[in-house]
Amino acid sequence: MTFLNWTKVAIVYEDDYGLVRLRELVRSRKSQDMEVYLRQTDLDSYRQVLTEIKAKEIRNLIVDTKTGNMHHFLRMILELQMNDYNYHYLFTTFDIETFDLEDFKYNFVNITAFRLVDVDDVSVRGILRDMEKYQSNGNNLLNKSRVIQAEPALMYDSVQVFAVGLRTLEQSHALRPMNISCELEHPWDGGLSLINYINSVEMKGISGPVEFKEGRRIQFKLDLLKLKQHSLVKVGEWKPGVGINVTDTTAFFETGSTNVTLIVITILEQPYVMLRSRGNFSGNERYEGFCIDLLKEIAHMVGFAYRIELVPDGKYGVYDYETGEWNGIVRQLMDKKADLAVGSMTINYARESVIDFTKPFMNLGISILFKVPTSHPARLFSFMNPLAIEIWLYVLAAYILVSVTMFVVARFSPYEWSNPHPCHSGSEIVENQFSLANSFWFTIGTLMQQGSDLNPKATSTRIVSGIWWFFTLIIISSYTANLAAFLTVERMITPIENAEDLASQTDISYGTLESGSTMTFFRDSMIETYKKMWRFMENKKPSVFVPTYEEGIQKVLQGNYAFLMESTMLDYIVQRDCNLTQIGGLLDTKGYGIATPMGSPWRDKISLAILELQEKGEIQILYDKWWKSPSDMCMRNEKGKGSKANALGVDNIGGIFVVLLCGLAFAVLIAIFEFCYNSKRNAPVERVSFCMHSMN
Template identity: 35%
Template sequence: MKKVSLWLLNFFSITSSVVAVKFLDHYRIGGLFSDDIHKAAFQVVIDNLNKKWDTAPFFLIGDSLNVSFTNHFHVQKAACSLLDKRVIGIFGPSSRHTSSYIQSICDNKEIPQIETHYNPNVEKIQSDINLYPHAAEIAYFVMHLIREFTWDTIIILYENNDSLERIAPLLELNIEYGVQLVFRQLEVDQDGSYRAALKIIKKMSVTNILIECSLDILEEVLIESQKVGLITEKYRFIITNLDLSTLDLERFQYSGCNITGIRMFSTENENLIALAEKIKTTPHLIEEELELKRIMTLSTVLLIDGLNMFYDVIKELSEMSKIKAEKLKCHDAISWKYGSTIVNQLKSKVYQGITGRVSFDLAGFRRYFTLDLLELTTKGLLKVGQWDSEEKSLITDRSQVPQEESDVEHSIFNRTFRVLIVLTAPYAMLKESTDQLIGNDQFEGFCIDIIHELSVILGFNYTFIVQEDGKNGNLDRATNEWDGVIRQIIDGNADLGITDLTVTSDRERVVDFSLQFMNLGISILYRKPEPVPPSLFMFLSPFSTRVWLMLGVAYIFVSISIFIMGRLSPSEWTNPYPCVDEPEYLVNQFSIRNSLWFTIGGLLQQGSELAPIGISIRTASGFWWFFILIMVSSYTANLAAFLTVETRVTPFKNIDDLAKQTEIKYGAKRGGATASFFHDSNLTTNQIVYKHLKEHDDQMTDENEEGVRRVETENYAFLMESVTIEYNVARHCSLAQVGGLLDNKGYGIAMQKDSKYRNEISTAVVKLQETGVLTKLKIKWWKEQRGGSTCSIQSKKSEAEALDLQNVGGVFLVLFLGALLALLGSFIEMCVILYRKRKVYKKPFKYLLWKELEFFFQFGKNVKTVGRDEREPVSNQNNKVSF
């Protein structure tokens, strides 16, 4: 325990001449510090202020006390001694352990207290002003940064309870976003180092690390991390200590490790450097030979900003009204009447200092500030962005990052990549060979050829590794853990992963993808629709029902029109006996029956023995025949299509129809990207499909091949990616794709997050697209190799086939019905005539019918005798006119 030592700084010698002339007022401010740097800074800044504002109506006297870091009694005693000397404000202490005691004293006496360190114990500030950024705002920025980096699992290394309190808000990442947080304390081992704790981290698969510790141990933690192999290109660090820029990080600059840090001010500030030089030359520090960066810590700079801001406030108040300092005692109840005014003025003050904007909320907390985002490069720590706590926005600018780091032009050349594949046709398959093959020679397929083409362009080597469980990479949302190819890429067990690996937002959070080498979407695989049996009356199909009805109406209308025109036209009344010059009567050939017969003859393109004479009927007949020409031609052309083209009908046409029905089972690959699409989609139909998939796990499959087999053997539809459907349809001739694409996505090559080879590989993929190599490879593996031409050969057979009786059966039926009706009509006609002539013959109807039938069955007789009685008188003949 340190003894409390009083170090009184009297500036009467500096300002004695000024006092003698101008009789200036003086104000005393106190400082409670635990280290010599703060005491020296306190002295230098007050000295500069008194010299800078030589026209001010006052000058400052600084009393700084060297106090213990943890001894409450000694700190309290020092504070009371300052109050006895009429101080108008107290800076410090530098320890959170003793701060609450000083705060209670200052609140009781209404003396402004200015702090420059993190103090989690302050809940409501009365006389306390804390220039340190509010911990909650810093934590919010760190959360934003983690989400920006798309980290899904993080190891958080913390030093002690103080560190744990500062990072406690990060738990929201797990609650709100499902980010897995692994907390590990930086415990000292038997050797006095942190190596044992860091070795445990090394054995874990997580590569994202956040370090929250004090500046005292930060450098040692980084050095030990490098010794155990954590400072490599595989790992990514976020360091939350705001004094990271004060450390010498040269030994880590060329390790390839991604180290991100933050700061509130630039150590390259010229005014700050000049001030640090003065602080370094004070009597108490000159012997320690400190580096300038170790002097320019955040707490020191905040002390500088606090003194400048406090001076400005006192100057403004003294110009308005005189402030009178008072001697106070800790043991009485008397408080300073000007203290609350100064505190309120400080809270409302907006000051632009070395740490940027200094302002406070109503409670006295500093919530509005800016932070610089730093990144360790081969040139040291560089600013790559800035965070505004008020706007909650991060603006990044990597233009200052060395070119060799942001775009390594030849880094991929002659490198050997471990390429992870999944044995899925046609992307990667074992070669069908009688010889024993080893290494890369044992594989073939679309993705195998792509890697070969990329290696030719970029000049790298590769070794294929098979993903034994056959999984592309699924996220277990309960544990937030990945499996399959994605897990291997995250763990660094493979450099590249290529298969039918769909680029999704979840996967892009944990790995990087090249540009997509194949575009696709989700569709439905189902059996080819069965041909619809031809209808018996298919010959009626070329015209719709309305057209047939209108055709019938036109036939009746034209027939009646011809009948009327025939009656009106004089030309149609002709002499039945051309040899007689003056006939007794004229006849008209266009009776109702003949008009109907004439029109139907034209409709069937057969004509009749009737020949129109009148101009009007000939005109009407011409238009009727033209109409018939067009109608018959259209009917004939359309009939050919209906008789020769098979009509196929599917039980559903799209995903909406499939979701509404219950007879056909349907499913997808369990845990695949297709199932994830329906899980994440907001469309009502897709949510219905996802609910069905979730409730019917027995309809899900582990592999695509199982889904294809079930489609062939069951009443089952399988949801899968369109390119895989295309591959299977070319080999399973009974299958077909139903409906269009439900989404638009693609396959990409997976690699570790922030891989420096991503741009080169993506550029090479674009080159393969532009040169048509990818198209040729798809034709090769989809339509040529491994039975790709099976169904295409079958489809080349002649499509012209003989018509079956089912196709023309309706025509025969109409013929037979027509003949039967005509036969029945002739019998009825015979019966009607015999019935009429029963009185002429004076014979019963049955007798006459029997005689007629008896003659009918005498097939050898072709001549029928007509008696005189059977001739009708002239007056009974129709369509005759007597003159």
């Protein structure tokens, strides 16, 4: 047992009788190095004594208190916060099961005790039920746990033994009661015979087998109890002449000792567990990764050695409804072929029902891995993109319509006609500045926000001009604003944005890791979207499920495939491959834990170690080490961090230069055409040839 290896112990007792019972234990340890702190206490000095023990940093206590005072002692332990896994208490009381230990269970405090009455025995339970039937109303013989205390149990067995001995005596010869005097000492003639018959009684009582030898009880046993997270459990027995027999040897081990070697099963998966790529290693040194480093820390804190083995079928474990069997790591733990399982092992309801998990060391969820969507190729006439093609056509039509309207309205309005020679007031020649060509020129100048030397005079033409100016204000402002967005923000072609988009289409295939918790999540989900996705994945041919994460990643890189995977693994991949990205948020929330067989004594110890590592930040340090290694990070082009907008290149606005060159070339051609037309028209008037006129 654990206390046999104690080197520093406090013995707390209330009366000299308790000291006598503990003296044998102290004497047996004299030959070994053990520091004993012996204190006698009572109800009023519990706090003082426990405070002194705490100050001396004594973690192991043997406690012998009166049963009636035990709840006060336990309360004082709680008040002084001496109820964590660092402390180990050995109580001499046989009534430990009758006390409320709720605050001790979940703090993982070590409590060891003995019990005399085995309430799990069928005959004992029958006797207790009969005793409850005949007890007085308002009196409770048993406590809330349906456990009887040792003293009334021994009293019951004593009365039973006395009754059996007296009945046997009566059967051998008639009993003749005699007068009893309080002043004279006259022994009863049948007393010696009664004692002999009592010594010969052999029966089974509440406290176990009752048998005597030379006036001392023999053949009884004490159950050794150990407090675990759920309840007090039997871990061994003690019998006179035989001694202690611990049936659950793993229930007692000394923290810090490495004399226990555990089989740790795992599965290869980056960056949790990986084979070393360089060097010739053997044993546990062959492996590296986040979980390997975490396992080293936990083993050092809890105190055990370990041997790492890979799961034969390479699966985490999922329940097969057809065969009714589990596979993978879960199967190995159920068959007790391994003591621990480390890796990206997700805690879920189905697994928790057949194996145990520690506290989660990492929180995560399901997310979607997808190939980075392609961007729009830069086009020469990208500056045309802010307005749709039909808008450009409508603007052209509006330009022509307004120009013609301006020409017609100016012709009809008398206020647009004026004398071209104001000095000759009597001249009957008038002209209109808004010729067809000038109307088009005035309209285009306004559209380009450059204006012209033509100013409308009539009210009608001014109304047409005002409406056109307002129109151009809206069109030019909208174009300018949208041009900035189109040319400075990268436009991505993203066919899916979340799980709903994925479920509502069939062009892009999607799947999960085979026999993993993600597959189980979709299979058992009651959410309609996820049920629809599961039906698609289950019926898709060829299968969209992959045996390893590596195959899933390769299918994503090939295109037209989305891989549903756990977010921590997705983060690791995305940070190392710029061609991959995460789509949407998390579909659920869960955690990774270290798995153990059901009822394993190591679970609670490892949970405490995980909590301590989390509080110290050690797990975050390990995460940064394996997820954010600068040498493996993908150097993405983080737009928007260096400047507010991207510089525009030739690929974006080069088309405007083409338009300028084409316009200049067109103007030169028109000028040549005008020159040739004028020469051809004036050559006959001047009576010269076309070539001579052109040369002149």
